[in-house]
Amino acid sequence: MCLAIPGKVETLSGDDPVTRMGRVNFGGVIKEASLAFVPEARIGDYVIVHAGFALSKVDEDEAHKVFEYLRQMEEFDELKGDGS
Amino acid sequence: MKFLDEYRDGELAQQLAGEIHRITTKPWNIMEVCGGQTHAIVKFGIDELLPKLITLIHGPGCPVCVTPLEMIDKALEIAARPGVVFASFGDMLRVPGSTTDLLTVKAAGGDVRMVYSPLDAVKLAEQNPGKEVVFFGVGFETTAPATAMAVYQAARMGLKNFSMLISHVLVPPAIDALMSSPGCRVQAFLAAGHVCAIMGYEEYPPLAAKYRVPIVVTGFEPLDILQGILMCVQQLESGRAGVENQYVRAVREQGNQPAQELVREVFRIVPRKWRGVGEIPASGLGLADAYAGFDAEKRFGLAGRHVDEPADCLSGLVLQGKIKPHECPAFGGRCTPEHPLGATMVSGEGACAAYHRYRRQSARS
Numbered sequence: 001m002c003l004a005i006p007g008k009v010e011t012l013s014g015d016d017p018v019t020r021m022g023r024v025n026f027g028g029v030i031k032e033a034s035l036a037f038v039p040e041a042r043i044g045d046y047v048i049v050h051a052g053f054a055l056s057k058v059d060e061d062e063a064h065k066v067f068e069y070l071r072q073m074e075e076f077d078e079l080k081g082d083g084s
Numbered sequence: 085m086k087f088l089d090e091y092r093d094g095e096l097a098q099q100l101a102g103e104i105h106r107i108t109t110k111p112w113n114i115m116e117v118c119g120g121q122t123h124a125i126v127k128f129g130i131d132e133l134l135p136k137l138i139t140l141i142h143g144p145g146c147p148v149c150v151t152p153l154e155m156i157d158k159a160l161e162i163a164a165r166p167g168v169v170f171a172s173f174g175d176m177l178r179v180p181g182s183t184t185d186l187l188t189v190k191a192a193g194g195d196v197r198m199v200y201s202p203l204d205a206v207k208l209a210e211q212n213p214g215k216e217v218v219f220f221g222v223g224f225e226t227t228a229p230a231t232a233m234a235v236y237q238a239a240r241m242g243l244k245n246f247s248m249l250i251s252h253v254l255v256p257p258a259i260d261a262l263m264s265s266p267g268c269r270v271q272a273f274l275a276a277g278h279v280c281a282i283m284g285y286e287e288y289p290p291l292a293a294k295y296r297v298p299i300v301v302t303g304f305e306p307l308d309i310l311q312g313i314l315m316c317v318q319q320l321e322s323g324r325a326g327v328e329n330q331y332v333r334a335v336r337e338q339g340n341q342p343a344q345e346l347v348r349e350v351f352r353i354v355p356r357k358w359r360g361v362g363e364i365p366a367s368g369l370g371l372a373d374a375y376a377g378f379d380a381e382k383r384f385g386l387a388g389r390h391v392d393e394p395a396d397c398l399s400g401l402v403l404q405g406k407i408k409p410h411e412c413p414a415f416g417g418r419c420t421p422e423h424p425l426g427a428t429m430v431s432g433e434g435a436c437a438a439y440h441r442y443r444r445q446s447a448r449s
Contacts, residue, residue: 004226004278004281005085005088006085006088008086018233018236018240026085027085027088034230034233036233036342037340037342037343038340046087048278050226051173051200051230052202055229055278055282055334055340055343056281056282056334056335056336056340058087058333058334059332059333059334062332062333063333065333066311067090067096069311070096070099073103074099
């Protein structure tokens with residue numbers, strides 16, 4: 001039930017924030033979603049969608065943190081001469 | 085798919101697992117709260133990548149699984165009535181009640197419709213003024229904003245033929261109840277990422293302090309779960325017990341304010357019975373007085389009822405993390421996805437369903 005997936009906002013419609021909708025592209029599958037809870041969403045943004053509602057905007061800078069952490073881990077290992 | 089596939093990279097997963105192996109020196113029990121996380125763990129074999137010292141305990145974060153039997157029976161009763169269109173999320177359709185399930189009611193002529201969004205149910209009410217449209221509102225804090233919006237819009241439109249059967253549950257009271265139950269072995273939590281996308285994680289520090297457990301807000305992809313586990317183990321190994329956020333790309337500390345405001349407007353906190361666990365105070369959501377007219381239990385005169393669980397379904401023990409699915413005598417025999425005894429085998433996020441789908445062979449051996 002908490003299954004929610006990220007998709008790219010392609011269109012926006014509606015002036016009333018409560019009924020604002022967007023067409024969201026999930027890797028080729030396009031579905032309409034309510035943007036009522038993510039009023040800051042713009043075309044080109046990625047949002048996490050659950051039960052037809054965008055819950056959160058994906059922060060693209062934060063999205064890289066996992067990979068930065070892993071890169072730092074690798075560099076640290078090399079510095080220590082682990083060779084792993 | 086962007087923001088999904090990158091988090092399934094096998095090599096990076098091995099790297100994270102390797103780091104967990106390197107720092108783990110003592111046995112630790114970590115619970116992942118959300119059923120979606122359980123499925124990812126079982127499907128991608130994440131538990132098999134971990135050192136033997138780490139035990140993952142599957143939590144009760146499957147709202148379908150914890151919906152009490154009497155609530156399912158109420159849904160079935162309403163759905164069978166003539167003139168009713170009963171709309172529900174897909175995974176509730178095969179959950180067994182005392183004697184039947186929604187799909188069987190549909191086969192017998194009941195107008196049961198699967199919907200993806202609660203707004204679809206509102207549309208059904210608009211398009212069918214001669215029918216009573218009832219939506220089955222099941223879910224955690226992740227889903228509550230969506231159902232709240234459905235009620236809010238129905239009220240704005242002055243819809244007279246729309247109501248909701250509500251069975252929303254809240255995560256932090258469940259964690260509190262679990263941790264205070266005797267025999268609880270959980271030492272750290274992976275908190276449910278999408279629940280926290282809505283609620284933030286300001287409710288967790290008191291729990292972390294009360295029970296001295298690290299709580300890490302975690303996403304749902306393999307790299308998310310492995311990093312969440314790594315962050316738990318780092319805390320456990322150094323004797324810390326704080327709240328951290330692994331799922332930074334989707335979760336902010338204050339959560340989603342517009343969503344929280346609407347939930348506070350439409351709902352109020354109520355006690356809720358959790359199937360297999362019992363009643364937990366202040367652990368659910370019910371309609372606020374201003375929206376009470378949309379309560380299906382009142383509209384159909386079904387308030388107040390109690391039903392006993394079938395004796396041979398041990399889903400309660402599975403939901404509390406006290407047994408694993410394959411340790412249940414009925415698993416794979418009398419209880420399969422085709423003829424389930426309980427909700428943990430039916431639900432897309434149930435632990436029993438996950439084990440049956442991905443682990444049947446190794447569970448038997």
